[in-house]
Amino acid sequence: MKQIRRVAIANRGEVAVRIIRACEELGLETVLLHSDVDIQSRAYRLATKTICIGPAATALSYLNIEANINGALAAGADAVHPGFGFLSENADFAQQCEKAGLVFVGPTSAAIRKLGDKVSFKNLAKKAGLPLIPGYDGEDQSVSGLLKEVEKIGLPVIVKAAAGGGGRGMKLIREMSEAKDLIESAQRESQSAFGSTQVFLEKYLERAKHIEFQIFGDCTGHVVHLFDRECSVQRRHQKIIEEATSPSLTDDLRRRMGEVACTIAALGKYTNAGTVEFLLQDDEFYLLEVNTRLQVEHPVTEEVLGIDLVKMQILTAQEKFIFSTNEIRIPRGHAIECRVYAEDPFMGGVPSTGLLGTVSWPEGPRRRYEYGFEAGDTITSNYDPMIAKVIVWDENRPRAIQKMVRTLKDSVIFGVHTNIPYLIQILNHPEFQSGKMTTRFIETYFAEGLKSDLTEDQIKKWAQEVNKNLKGSVTESNSLSLVSNLPSPWGSHWRAV
């Protein structure tokens, strides 16, 4: 067994809070490795210890391997949890943690290299005869060479960062005339997000659903899958709404896909939490990639199975977690997660930044909120726009959708605009409710964001009315403070004559 007393968190925002909570429940201390601007965050206030590892720019802080390791060592941590994004899928980081004597809470660096690197993953899957999407992953990375390959595969084609994930450095080519611009843009985004311009190409499936399987390897190397999630509601390849389990899988498909997920995980000698992603079209499924980390949408799996994946991760890192062989896992009911993005849905989804005022997430049965920022914190343009996640569970999918709509309607966030109105419209859309939505759902119905049916004059009139009302209440409190400037009644009573 590995002794862990203090876990360093190489991340920020809501996932840092999630990890702090799990550690504390297990009696472990936490050290938040943060950038200088992130002292304005919940995780900063909740962690046992905090160490500033650099400035706001991610390359100098959250993506800086040396700074993270030095910070963890300086704070006396014996383990590092990388969360998701940033260095979570960086095999070098995992390896350097191992070298520095820090337990990396996640798979081994060898498993990350095998399954996390998309080229190596594809070779492994190809050799094992597992289903893959047609594409190009060769060495020739010149734009002209890539353009030829795009023609060979046939449009539409998707360009992806070889080192990436989560939609960064990912572009869809529909017309040959846009191909050059899009390839170059993907290379730049990839360079800025992952420090490598290497990209690969893939045939884009037009009516596919995004289905993924949570996998987990315990400390003995026993790998199981913890059922599926569906994340077809995506915009610019970033997930917006995720659910467990998928409304689209028959028992037969679920069994076959689960087997493929476990096979690829076992080939990579996988330990700890990971996700095997698939595209499903016309009952045919294709392996997409393996995310060698905790997933943003892990809570929906937790809700339908009644488990805590982050605690399982830490216990596995401590070599304390072993699946019992006769345990039967059956998902119950339906869980949905909505990602809350700081953006203005009525302005085509442009990022919204600013000082947070009220942040109110009203409680209710089986409503769960994962959030990283509170009133008084500032949302800046330095980082990802996802500021919170809302998760609900109910007996079945229609009820879970109703509960999510009500939950989002109850939530109040002032200081930045959010996609909450957008989420509500998606949840109310007949195609989403039918469960038949594909990865083109957003592009088809919600590409432009939301249209306002209100005039500027109407909004201004309301704003004036609201402001007048607010001023009324402010004046009241001001008049209270004026009281202290009046002569004291005691004084007037005991005036010397």
Next chain:
Amino acid sequence: MNTITLKIDGADRKVPAEVIDKKVWFKIDDRTFSYDLVELSQSSHVKTKSASKSPDKITAPMPGKMTKVFITEGQTVKKGDPLIVMEAMKMEYTLKSDINAQVEKVFVAVQQQVTLGHLLVQLKPEGVS
């Protein structure tokens, strides 16, 4: 946060509201509104939103950093041509021309940080001398 009463379509509605950073914020049904207090005190004719929407002025739709400037002053561009790529919250946004035009002035350079509404490019629409 305060809850104030607002008459909407004849009915009294309870509306959460708050002033933050010189803006008034309030929520009606699903939608959250914010309004600049300075603009609020001006008459509705003063506010000229159309200025930022005119196709010969390319302004920043969000705060962020310039990552690529495709154009130089004097060159001509066609409708749909990419002019500038900017980055915010780790995503790239490409600003394209809505018109056929000549590039009159470029106000920004690569790596420059800009705020929301910053004028980036001045175009001269084709056929206008």
